[in-house]
Amino acid sequence: MTSLNNLLAYTDHLVAGLLLFGAFFMLIGSWGLAKLPDFFTRLHAPTKASTLGMGSTLLASLVWFSVQEGSLHIHELVISIFLFLTAPVSAYMMGKAAIHRSRPMVDGTRNAEQAERASERRGLKDEGPESKSS
Amino acid sequence: MGRLLPMPWHSLMLLVVWLLLNGVSYGQLLLGTILGLLIPIMTYPYVRGHAPIQKPFSLVVYGLRLVWDIVVANLDVARRILLPNRFLKPGWLVYPLSMSEPFPVTILASSISLTPGTVSVEFSEDRSCLYIHVLHLTDEDELIAFIRRRYEQPLKEIFGC
Amino acid sequence: MLNTVILISSGMVGLAMLLCLWRLLKGPDITDRILALDTLYINSIALIILLGLYHGSAMYFEGALLIAMLGFVSTSAVAKYLLRGDIIE
Known part of the structure; x- marks a missing residue:
C-alpha cells in the first residue's frame, strides 16, 4: 500500500512539473508574439513554443487521468497529434498570405530580396501548388 | 484492392x-x-496516390528523432525570444530541394516548420526550391547541409525517391 | 499541492492570452491578427485542459478537440481568403 501511495505522490510531482513547464512555454510563445519586431519573426513564437507547451500540458493530463482511472487515457494523445500535424500547415498558410501581402520586415533581415522574389513571381489568384484541379 | x-x-x-x-x-x-x-x-x-513507404521502420525512427528535435528547437527558440530583439538576426533561406514527390516534400516542409528556428513559407514556381524564414541565421550553407543530412536524406530513403 | 500548481498554471496561460489579445488589438496588419487568434485558440485549449484537471473530469476533452479542429479550419480559411479572395474554389 505504501508503494502505491509513493507512486501517487510521484505522479503528483511529475504532473505538477509538466504543467508548470507547459504553462511557462505557452507564456513565452505569447510573449514572443507580443514583442518580436516583425510578422515573420512572430510566426516562430506560436508554432514552436506553443506546440511544446501544449504537448507538455497534454502529457500532464494524460499521466494524471491514466493513473486516476488505472487505464491509458488516449484523448490527449489524439489532440496533441492533431495539433502537431496542423501547426506547420497553418504557419505555412499564414506565412504565405503575409509574403504575398508584402509585409514589412525588420531592418537587418538577411536575403530579404529573396522574399520579394518569392512574392513577385505569382499573382494572388493564380494557380498555387495546393490548388487541385477543381 | x-x-x-x-x-x-x-x-x-x-x-x-x-x-x-x-x-x-x-x-x-x-x-x-x-x-x-x-x-x-x-x-x-x-485522393491521388502518393509515393509508397518503402521502409516503415525508418519512418518510426524519423518520427522519434523529430520529437527530440522539436524539444531542443523549442528550448532554442524560447531562449532567443527572451533575449532582447537587437540580438536577433532573422533571414531568408532558399533551400534547393532534391526530391519532387508531393507527399515527402510536404513532410519535409512540416518538419522544417516544427524544428530548429525555421518556418517554411513558400515554394518556388517550379517547386525546386523552398523559401524558409530563419529566426537566427548565421551560416546559410551549414544550415542547408544540416537540413539535407538530417531530414531530407532519411525521407528520400524512406520513400525511395 | 496539485490544485495550487493548476491555479498558477492557469494564471500563466491567462496572462499569455492577454498578450495575444494585445497583439490582436494592436495589429498592425490583418495577418498579425490571424496569428494572434491562432495562438489564442491554442492557449484556450490549454486552459480547458487545466479546467478539466482541476475538476478531475475527463468530460472537457470533447470541447478541447472541437476547439482544436474549428480553430485550425478557421485559421486556414481566413489565410486562404487573404490569398485568393475566396475560400472554396
Whole structure:
C-alpha cells in the first residue's frame, strides 16, 4: 500500500512539473508574439513554443487521468497529434498570405530580396501548388 | 484492392481512431467499421496516390528523432525570444530541394516548420526550391547541409525517391 | 499541492492570452491578427485542459478537440481568403 501511495505522490510531482513547464512555454510563445519586431519573426513564437507547451500540458493530463482511472487515457494523445500535424500547415498558410501581402520586415533581415522574389513571381489568384484541379 | 475496400490502411486507421475516441465496445466497433468502410468509398475519387513507404521502420525512427528535435528547437527558440530583439538576426533561406514527390516534400516542409528556428513559407514556381524564414541565421550553407543530412536524406530513403 | 500548481498554471496561460489579445488589438496588419487568434485558440485549449484537471473530469476533452479542429479550419480559411479572395474554389 505504501508503494502505491509513493507512486501517487510521484505522479503528483511529475504532473505538477509538466504543467508548470507547459504553462511557462505557452507564456513565452505569447510573449514572443507580443514583442518580436516583425510578422515573420512572430510566426516562430506560436508554432514552436506553443506546440511544446501544449504537448507538455497534454502529457500532464494524460499521466494524471491514466493513473486516476488505472487505464491509458488516449484523448490527449489524439489532440496533441492533431495539433502537431496542423501547426506547420497553418504557419505555412499564414506565412504565405503575409509574403504575398508584402509585409514589412525588420531592418537587418538577411536575403530579404529573396522574399520579394518569392512574392513577385505569382499573382494572388493564380494557380498555387495546393490548388487541385477543381 | 477492389471497389468495396479502396484504401484498406485508411479504413483501419479510421476504425482505430474511432475506437480511441469513443472507447471499445461492440456497438462502437460496429459503428467504427461502418464508417471506416463508407468514408474511403466516398473520398477515394478525390485522393491521388502518393509515393509508397518503402521502409516503415525508418519512418518510426524519423518520427522519434523529430520529437527530440522539436524539444531542443523549442528550448532554442524560447531562449532567443527572451533575449532582447537587437540580438536577433532573422533571414531568408532558399533551400534547393532534391526530391519532387508531393507527399515527402510536404513532410519535409512540416518538419522544417516544427524544428530548429525555421518556418517554411513558400515554394518556388517550379517547386525546386523552398523559401524558409530563419529566426537566427548565421551560416546559410551549414544550415542547408544540416537540413539535407538530417531530414531530407532519411525521407528520400524512406520513400525511395 | 496539485490544485495550487493548476491555479498558477492557469494564471500563466491567462496572462499569455492577454498578450495575444494585445497583439490582436494592436495589429498592425490583418495577418498579425490571424496569428494572434491562432495562438489564442491554442492557449484556450490549454486552459480547458487545466479546467478539466482541476475538476478531475475527463468530460472537457470533447470541447478541447472541437476547439482544436474549428480553430485550425478557421485559421486556414481566413489565410486562404487573404490569398485568393475566396475560400472554396
